[in-house]
Amino acid sequence: MSKIYNNVINAIGNTPLIKLQTASELTNCTIYGKAEFLNPGGSIKDRAALAIISEAEKKNMLKDKGIIIEGTAGNTGIGLTLIGKAKGYKTIIVMPETQTPEKIDTLKSMGADVRLVAAKPYKDPNNFVKLSRKIAEEMSANTNQSVLWANQFDNNANYLGHYNTTGQEIWSQTKGDLDGFVCSSGTGGTIAGVSKALKEKNNKIKIYLSDPKGSALHNFIKNKELIVEGSSITEGIGSSRITSNFKEALIDDSFSIDDNEAMNILYDLMSKEGLYLGTSSGINVAGAIRLAKELGEGKTIVTVLCDKSDRYHSKIFNKKFLLEKKLPIPPWL
């Protein structure tokens, strides 16, 4: 029976698991994708946004008509803005200009104050995360209103949100009958929260990172070295540093996935199963297939389907862009 909610915030989370048919058949395993794209803001990041806002309210750091400021690849900004509108908070969203116009337009259409900045590495003082902190500090000094720097990368409310919701949901949906969980990491909130929740229930459940090229996390898991190789068109995932959230993750091993592998899987999911997914889902499902092959037949593996293709049309359904990047082109383009 479908549910009735008092407000949109209550519709965050409790997403279904969808069996990924091709990936399951290919590996003789059961591979499920948790349909995070069904969250009201269209992505898994609604959960982090809600956890961060709830924690700040509890600590009296965010009061009526407060202002939330965040550096984000877009999805967290969308989640924060959606919850902000429902609760009466303003949002200032600082984004690298390299993110797709789809996400930027969505945020502007929702009424967020979007500040686009040049893409700079984390060590640069003008990195988007550092700039968002600076704006929050300056604003805080000049207003009587409460100002919250959401700080999704190093605010552990993020992973605790996934520990309390995403991880528990996966455990109860599979009735504890699962052998592995795999996903990519941006802030590390998802993998930290889910891994802690699942390992606490059954320490034998394998947790794998699925890391895009251009990220240092794979080498960190393998050799404890933050070394970056290659690059990726994926957004919102990969990292050059160990965030406070990632530090909490209980990870057994890691796969490094290139865009070719991820994009072929993404186009297959669309054309064979009607799953219209964003770039990180390609990396995640590629990781799930590799984990299934590693663990062997008959196993149950879960990953997360973080958002939808519509946030990335200008890249993943753009023939010119794909040709330039030497990536596979879906045959229907």
Ligand code: PMP
């Ligand atoms: N996929 C997408 C589409 C995202 O926006 C993000 C967050 N930036 C992630 C995956 C990574 O999730 P997390 O921040 O919890 O590691």
